[in-house]
Amino acid sequence: MQYASFLIKYTEIAIKGKNRYLFEDALVARIRGALKKVDGTFIVSKNQGRIYVDTEGAYDFDETVEALKCVFGISGICPVVRTEDEGFEKLKEDVIRYIENVYPEADQTFKVHARRARKNYPMESMELNRELGGAILDRFPNMKVDVHDPQILLTVEIREHIYIYSKVIPGPGGMPVGTNGKAMLLLSGGIDSPVAGYMISKRGVKIDAVYFHAPPYTSERAKQKVVDLAGKIAKYAGTIYLHVINFTDIQLYIYEKCPHDELTIIMRRYMMKIAEQIAKETECLGLITGESIGQVASQTMQSLSVTNEVCTLPVYRPLIGFDKQEIVTISEQIDTYETSILPFEDCCTIFVAKHPVTKPNLKVIKRHERNLEEKIDELFEKAIETKELIIVE
């Protein structure tokens, strides 16, 4: 059976009051963007509170659905059989053929839900429900009507064309990217940060990212891995501007001047500072990290509060209450897991102490950071000046 159209369902944006059209327009734009990469001709249109994707000519059904499943804001994708209005007898035949093709076993309970958007159609909705329901019962003796909890809710929409659908493929939910400003993701090569980026992006936030590399301690392949991860998130979040910061000098300077068990926590404070500076320069409204309470020494409550202290922008930590396995599950769903577990060293692990502090004291940390006064500003500036921008589509 050839599905010529898709009805796009969305829930949350339907409640946004006067701003509703902004969200809908954004969703239409994101859908168009996502379908650009799919072979075929697609016409995305919005009218009377519905978004339809009509196809023309041949297209790849599976690829199209896959692309739509990556568009935040879509709660459901209904494959639609599109027919022309050639009288009620023809419509009856079309509905029967639809059931034959989509539900060959034909033993379910059902309900017909007709919508007459084109009001000059000669029959009313109630009448259509009754007549079409009767036709189905006549043709398929094992099907039964259940108006309260039907297994099949068969919708027939009378518009310029007639749309027949009943199946809903779940979409990713959330809100269209770009309807909620922009934030800066601290992206490492690990499992957590890509998932954090995905989750915030799902709330309609556009994502930029910053990655800290430390050559020669981290390799070109480690960087490529992060670019690959950004690419996987970009499938959902759209184009990502990835800022690559050379962090080696700062890291070595901290290593030289500060107690070794505080290296990681001080390093993270400087990462946050650099990320925040780039965030402000690029009009981001917040930072995103993949931190989760207690996962490692630098993510205890004490450590988080010490790290957080350097930031004035809000820091979003969508995984904060998640267990590792829950994070892994999402990373598998969004296809970042396999890439994340490739064994390349990242800059957080190269000099890590055997027993890093788990309960850092802000006053002590700040006192030790004074050892860095001589050169740190200069190194900080240099790290920002020498950043490399990679645009990941």
Next chain:
Amino acid sequence: MQVYLDNSATTRPFDDVREMMREIEAENYGNPSSLHMMGVRSEQELRHAREILAGLLKVKEKEICFTSGGTESDNLALIGCARANKRSGQHLITTKIEHPAVLETMKFLETEGYEVTYLDVDANGCVQTDTLQNALRKDTILVSVMHVNNEIGSLQQIRELSAAAKAFNPAILFHVDAVQSFGKYRIYPKRWGIDLLSVSAHKIHGPKGTGFLYADEKVKMQPVLFGGGQQGGRRSGTENVPAIAGMARAAEEIYEDFENKIERLYTLKTGFIEELERLDQVRVNAIPVGDEELSVRVKKSAPHIVSASVGGIRAEVLLHALEEKGIYVSSGSACASNKPALSKTLMAIGVERTLLDSTIRFSFSMETTKEELDYTIEALRELLPALRRYTRH
């Protein structure tokens, strides 16, 4: 300055090899099995290549079987002969320092019911003749020993080993993985008692994805690839004509003025080792110790590989630091180094545990110069103290 010292991983294809391949690809694209003129011309290219390679080894042309490279040659030799000679016995012998192309194939054969003995090597990475003698059994059908080890450059006394095997039982097949030694030694299988010899083109400035297996005409060997019956049925599949022609051209070129080239390589290697050993905490592996001059002892190993353990620095970090200076080397063996496992070869020659992850390989080609090696020593002199200042505690 760019200094390529990873020639045991692969070599730069010679200019005239590239040119010749391009020409054949453009003009002589016929299938060597086709009956028409185009096919005949391609077949002539193959015949010419066979003549050259057979001439260099002083073997019969029909004993050269073209393959996709060293790995396939090893697989064909071991699997093909083990299966064809199963009735004579099911015991195979190899060494602990073979390339994975042999070790993994042996592991596979174990699952097919064969029994494999893995010979120990001494501190220089050499198999002692009596070690082999003690392992030989009535049901031994094949012995496989690599000529030059790819990680440490140790050299096996192939003639003595094959003589020992044949003295025990003349029917035992002797296979040599010569991927690292063809083009560095003149090898004469008939005189040396070698029944099977694996060679790869891209280690001798030829193209990747091509090699050959020499198999004595008397050797019983089953095919591993089945199909159109090319190459007398030993290896089905349309021959890669341009690459095979390129391989033969590269072999010809490498054996021109051969003794002088090798002498020069040994002089370079001796000088390089002297300089390396002057550096703090650097130890060169697999060079026999003794009263003789270094230049004499060096000749007991291959002319182009230097394995050095650098105390206190992780190999990958040093590799990337050298890379920043335009110097390309390997950590351990390139084939094995994208999985962070400790080198079996280094363990077999008794490299200390702390140095296993601190060992890098420099490998030369005929194109390597004294200036390049001086530059490399200079770079090491500068990098080692700097890198040692920052280590994991």
